[in-house]
Amino acid sequence: MIGKVLQYVKEYRMIEEGDCIVAGVSGGADSVCLLLMLLEIEKIIPIEIKVVHINHLIRPDAAKDAAYVRQLCVKYGLSFTLVEEDVAALACKSRISTEEAGRQVRYEAFERVLGAQRGKIAVAHNKNDSCETVLFHLFRGTSIRGLTGIHPVRGQIIRPLLCLSRQEIELFLQERTMSYCIDSTNLEDTYSRNVIRHHILDTAVREISPAAVAHISSASERMREAYELIADMTEQGIRTCVRERQGVFSIDRQKFLRLHKTVQGYVVMEVLAQAGGSRKDLETVHIRQVQRLLDSQCSREICLPHGLRARRDYTGISIYKEENGQRQETVLPECTVSEEDRTRLEAGEGLEFLLGNNQKLRAAVLSLEKNAFDFKNIPENKYTKWIDYDKIRDSIVIRTRKPGDYLTVNNMNQKKTLKAYLIDRKIPQSERERLFLVADANHVIWLVGERISNYYKVSEHTKRILCLDFEQMRV
DSSP states (O other): OHHHHHHHHHHTTOOOTTOEEEEEOOSSHHHHHHHHHHHHHHTTSOOEEEEEEEEOSOSTTHHHHHHHHHHHHHHHTOEEEEEEOOHHHHHHHHTSOHHHHHHHHHHHHHHHHHTTSSEEEEOOOOHHHHHHHHHHHHHHOOOGGGGSOSOSEETTEEOGGGGSOHHHHHHHHHHTTOOOOOOGGGGSSSSHHHHIIIIIIHHIIIIIOTTHHHHHHHHHHHHHHHHHHHHHHHHHHHHHHEEEETTEEEEEHHHHHTSOHHHHHHHHHHHHHHHHTOOTTOOHHHHHHHHHHTTSOTTOEEEEGGGEEEEEOSSEEEEEEEETTEEOOOOOOOEEOOHHHHHHHHTTOOEEEEEETTEEEEEEEEETTTSOOOGGGOOOOTTEEEEEGGGOOSOEEEEOOOTTOEEEOSTTOOEEEHHHHHHHTTOOHHHHTTOOEEEETTEEEEETTSOBOGGGOOOTTOOEEEEEEEEEOOO
């Protein structure tokens, strides 16, 4: 059985030489088995083992479990950390279940003990735990993601015992005459998982198939593989048909409808999760509502969890978050390039203008009298533009749109209002107020991310070029 676990650890690359392994040891059969397995692995792979025990202060006899784990650590010469936390009080204060509060306390403690050391957090979930999770999600309603069970590795968290059933673990401890603690709360039917454990999964093993746990576990592994494929296709789908700008997610209808029907649902779910900041309370019904919106008329909106709204627009759907019933609009600053800045630019000094929302605009003036110029080198990047600097008559202003704004759209310098241009380009209403532009009074020099006005294009008569580069900074 030790070989089975070691092979499983190697298969998922859970442990590397020199790792610090923080093991959560409650004193129960699973966690004691985990500790013994880590001690066996230590003989083959040099690692440091640190033990953490959490007393949730729920059971009167919990102190005995802590004492037992402490004795184990003394016996094997291991570091021991005891954390005592009133989980019931925390759950009440945070308005969450005691299970969720306990989970938060445990993993926060594990992370504190690991600190900045290179290593992993080892927990003792077994094959039965994973099966119970699959059934729990299935009964409550789930997508394929919920049928993948408990994963062997998730970030720093590793689960070396997921290859073993609870029966195998108890047999392993029995063969070594190793005692362990019994948590009385695990014998109660207070929690849904205990009901599944005592009355559903155990019955399935006794009455339907002794290999029920193995079969469910195998099926969840296949589901995990299928979900990984769907996740990759979803990521590709998002890159293809979703744009995000300042918190507004735009789904292009034509590109979206080319995706496989299954992938469409996952793309919508991922967009809603990113826009809302959580997957909680997001269900299939919300995905269907968004998909139906694609066949609705423009300007129709629906309300979704987490204060989200989805709006049908020219090109598809815009999804954004609201607060207190109002759309969150970001106030974008207006920045006027001062005479001093103009002097510095003309002297060859590059300038940067911070625009808020982690965005900035770089500007520099290139003199063609001092530099050879090839018109083939004019950049075509939509966030980098070259402007004929000497055609700018007024102050250079960086701002959002205003009434009366216009640009020229052809070689005849025919004018078109910015409003008409945005309508023709089918720019969603939700994005129009968020677009930056560089203007010469009401004449739009450059609508950032779109186009420049023909009037300001560089030509063979240009003597000085204003080089503009817009950047979304990373944080």
